[in-house]
Amino acid sequence: MRPRREKLEMPALKNFLTKLRAGQKTTLVALGDSITELTWHTRGHLNWVGLLQEALFETYGRNCCLVINAGRCGEKVQDSLKRVQQDVCRFSPDLVFISYGQNDAVGGQDYLPVFRRSLRALIQQLRASTTAELILQTPNPVVEQTGREKKGTHNAIYAREIVRLGRQQNCLVIDHYRHWKKIEKLSESLKENPNRLWLLMSDSVHPGPLGHLTFFRRLAPYFQVPAFFPWEQ
Secondary structure, eight states: OOOOOOOOOSSOOHHHHHHHHTTOOEEEEEEESTTTSOOGGGTTSOOHHHHHHHHHHHHHOTTOEEEEEEEOTTOOHHHHTTTHHHHTGGGOOSEEEEEOOTTGGGGHHHHHHHHHHHHHHHHHHHHHHOOOEEEEEOOOOOBOTTSSBOTTOOHHHHHHHHHHHHHHTTOEEEOHHHHHHHHHHHHTTOTTOTTHHHHTBSSSSSBOHHHHHHHHHHHHHHHTOOSSOGGGO
16 A cells, blocks of 8 residues: 655755756765665665665666765764764765664663764754755664564654754654554554564564665655655556
């Protein structure tokens, strides 16, 4: 079933999309942890970064957008401050994804102030060094084999903090965590598919191929690209 269209939150990606439509070369950098870096968890398939690149190609033409995957496995947002100049700013990007929280959330409530300060500092550093539009993303839930969110994890708290800080800093926020919770709630009413979230995962933490497709489909409307690819028709 294809998702219903939802009203998009502002601010939109006005400058980035304007350049794409005008045929100007754009640069996009995806900064994040192992859910951003291309790993074995996708089992040879594209992850959400690659899927977005393919969709931009299909919609806006060849070589329209240089997409740089600057993900690093195991990283917290605090760690990214040490490499943001080398891995992001030197490319003069038009758009930067900031996708953290999964590793940070392991620290629980006690680590939240560090996460908050580090995420704010990262946003400020990017704005001081680039003219890029920024997108913040929340992580997916940690999932048990039952297909439900694992009890005792802190992803919900960190997702709320990302949303709150993103709005405070006037960044576009894409709340994957909230979207996955809606999927989890729906699956509880479907007896034929009670493990719907688990089917999206490679393990309890990392999305598999279907999970990355779920991430991409959430992104697609913001980039005004089709949520489904020609080979899926």
